[in-house]
Amino acid sequence: MSNGGQNPTARQIMERGLARRYRKERHFRALGITASCIGLIFLVLFFASIVSGGHSAFSQTYIALDISFDAQKISGGDTSPEALATGDYAGLVKSSLYTLFPDVKGRSDKRKLNRLISVGAEYQLQDKVMANPGLIGTEAQVWVPAAANVDMLVKGNIDRELDERSRPLGDKEIAWIDQLEQQGLLDRQFNTALFTNGDSRDPELAGIRGALMGSFYMLLVTIALAFPIGVAAAIYLEEFAPKNRWTDLIEVNINNLAAVPSIVFGLLGLAVFINFVGLPRSAPLVGGLVLALMTLPVIIIAARASIKAVPPSIREAALGVGASQMQTVFHHVLPLALPGIMTGTIIGMARALGESAPLLMIGMVAFVVDIPQSAMDPASALPVQIFLWADSPERAFVERTSAAILVLLGFLLMMNLAAVLLRRRFERKW
């Protein structure tokens, strides 16, 4: 540098390199933007496909029938509650249909006509009569669910141009449906059954209520176990445990546990909770226990990280005025770490909510029609329900699968939002 005339000075060398440095930075930025865009595109595609496939499941085709609640037809004139409970309501539906289509003759055609209405219609009528026996002897227009194939035709999922033999509805049936539509007796309404019913073999009657309740009880068990145990373990390991080879070993094991595939936890649950302890199969209790085991390491790791993030000066301040170690932890460290712990817990719970593999191992993949009333009743869970419906051959289950996915995503989104809001609300700055 001293013989500046011939050799480039440090400034010149630096300036020459400057352009290259900026170019590298530009490339890196472009790379980052590309990566983000690709991610976004896939996200949009994913949501577009699910929403377009699933939104139609939130409505359902209903058919208006004029029903005359004739005690003679229902139960041979007997109006006692027992007789009404076992009465023939399918007959009511049929006779109402025959009055609507007086031209339909012959067993085969009549059967085809009856198949336009869901089997749920007779149960709907029965429930109506049981709830209000005063209906007997009156006439009323009742909207009953149409069969899944009718629903599919109305939603345009059955191609009218196809050859009659290769579509589920024949020309006659399509003509009847069109006639109903012209008379204004056919309408698409909000599909309440999707949210109030349990699973069913008939798509128009199948709902996610059972799976939702199963998931709810399961998460209840999971959070009741995983949160206190996880936080207690994290506090002990972070604040009380001596740092030695044993605690190092525990730490490594917890980290490894977080990486164990979830199906392994399912096998563990099968072996321990069902085969050894003897808990019932398919019960949300067992599912909750398995998911708690799975979530525990996630919560411990998140809790330890947020406990570690509490500034040591706060601990010293508390110890300095004579707080015991326990008081220091519970009065100062834990309240400051809690937002982080809760965020970690919610994210762990969201993962547990979306988990299906371990539940397959403990029998929660069963076909359960009844809505579980407790954590001991057989149940399935939302992701398992999606798996089951995705496996069903009926066309109408395709849109319901997407709808169930939408509901699951809605819950996951809500949980993640809660985590973000909690973090924003309670975040402290020093």
Place this chain on the structure above:
Amino acid sequence: MYGVNEGVAEDLRSGRFGAGFSGAEMLENSAAQRADSPDGAGTIGNIQAANPYMVASGVNVHYGDNHAIRNVSLEIGKNEVIALIGPSGCGKTTFLRCLNRMNDTIESARVTGEITLDGHEIHDKSLDVVALRARVGMVFQKPNPFPKSIYDNVAYGPRIHGLASTRAELDEIVHGSLQRAGLWEEVKNRLHEPGTGLSGGQQQRLCIARTIAVSPEVILMDEPCSALDPIATARIEDLIDELRRNYAIVIVTHSMQQAARVSQRTAYFHLGDLVEVDATNKVFSNPGHRLTEDYITGRFG
């Protein structure tokens, strides 16, 4: 166990405690000094206080294999301020933390020797560490108020020790402590606002109020003004002078002017040895040891 302590211990372990040293001659000098006096008998001046309240004798601290302070004997007197000075890593903070057993929180730390408080050995089982820390309060280098209201910051100590049985008594303690810390006038209308919203100097006075709220007998101050501007520092120094009437005060400081201003006695630490203790004016006007002289005249440190 905790980050900062570990940091301190780490510094000491890795032997960084010579930082701030300039001449190799100085190092040789101190090595020779240590060889001459392996038992710390090299402390010159007068370790005795007029009215001793805490007495340390033959205190050694090891962090793992590292001998952080050797054979320190020092008396801390009532109604006086003793300043601990010395270059970074010389062991003055370590010694300070021995006095209320804050070194217990560092796992690798081992403290030997005798420290008595009002005649009772502080490591004795009969003296609980929680009770000890209530009697020997501490103010830290960085103001560290709890992220709670000003009132709760001061009331925390009295609450956990059960010093007030009624709300009115607690109010009185909080009022009195803030008054003595010289903060009352500034915060009396905002007692329920967060303590972290105060300025740095106010926060440090809040920490002092928090410390005196549990009526300690000794107050340890670890560079209490190092994060403050000169005006806030002056206020704290006035406060220290006020507090001297009721408490025994030990203050670690890097500022020799501050030591000269606030203390009656000064102890000079060097590489883990207590080199010299004497009346402050004696140490600053006529130091007995060459290391002390070099340090206070700014030859190093």
